Amino acid sequence: MELALYQVDSFTDKLFSGNPACVVILEEWLPDEILLKITQENAVAETAFFLPQDDGFHLRWFTPETEMDLCGHATLAAAFVLKKCKDYPSDKIIFYTQSGTLVVRIEEDLFWLDFPSRLPLPATLPWQIEEALNIKPLEVFKSRDYVLIYENEETIKNIRVDQQLFDRLNLDPGGVIVTAKGEEYDFVSRFFTPQASILEDPVTGSAHCSLIPYWAGQLNKEEMVAQQLSERKGTLLCKNAAERVLIGGQARLYAKGVLLLP
Known part of the structure; x- marks a missing residue:
């Protein structure tokens, strides 16, 4: 069996930055254990798998360890492959996923992800996180993810995590x-x-489902520009839209090839 494989750097306008994702186009769903083995072999944070469904595509995301409920950078990568590599005719792409119907709209080189809003609520910091961090947060919130608030950008740059x-x-x-x-x-x-296997994710689109509504409230702004301060860095355009968030970004194709499966 031969399957098309693409590797895309998401939330960036240049190679070797942003967040790398692999995209695999399927004709039918393979067993989950095979999808997981492909993801492990790809050795990036996320691999997106999709195949046609109705007027869009059924999309799933896997890390080397597990299937994810939502992934921003791999969704952007999948839309990029459809539009830029496969000449998808529409500037609107519909994905059917575990997190419901997700729409990606394309404006030339810019891809807008329409994702669910996940406003984080006040929470207590688990002792495992507190002991692992070299700098303690000012405030703690939680949605799917824990959201830890710090004083300034320099503090974020200086945070270290004891992985053990x-x-x-x-x-x-x-x-x-x-x-x-x-x-x-x-x-x-x-x-x-x-x-x-990858402790720090380079650019996390799904995290902005919580960051956008939080910072919209703090800054009293509905449109914002964010940066994720990993070593690779990434830029995200952000719009707060009631129960949804819009996350905009660019992407670049790094590689394409063929998977040779038995």
Whole structure:
């Protein structure tokens, strides 16, 4: 069996930055254990698998460890492959997913993801997170992910995580967001996943389902620009839209090839 494979850098306008995702186009669903093995072989944070369904595509996301309920950068990558590599005729792409129907709208090089809003609520910081972090947060919130609020951008850059301690926490499928008001950007963040082969995710679209409504309230702004401060960095255009959030970004194709499966 031969399957088309693409690797895309998402939430960036240049290669070797943003968040790399692999995209595999299927003709029928393979067993989950095969999808997981493909993802492990790809050795990136997420692999997106999709096939046609009705007027859109059925989309699923896998990390090397598990299937995810929502993934922003791999959704952007899948839409990029359809539009830029497969010449999909419409500027509106519909994906059917575990998180409901997700629409991606395309404006030339810009891809807008229409995702559910996940306003985080005040929470208590688990001891596993507290002991693993070198700097304690000012405030703690939670939606799918823990959202930790810090004083400024410099603090976010200086956060270190003791992975051995951090991995005692089980948040499947969530993670821990650290965030602060930005200097050049409206807000900045980083994202860490316990018990994962990749501790720090380079750019996390799904985290902004919580960051956008939180910072919209804090900054009294419905439109913002955010940066994720990983080593690779990524830029996200953000719009708060009641029960939805719109996340805009660019992408670049790094590689394409063929998977040769028995």
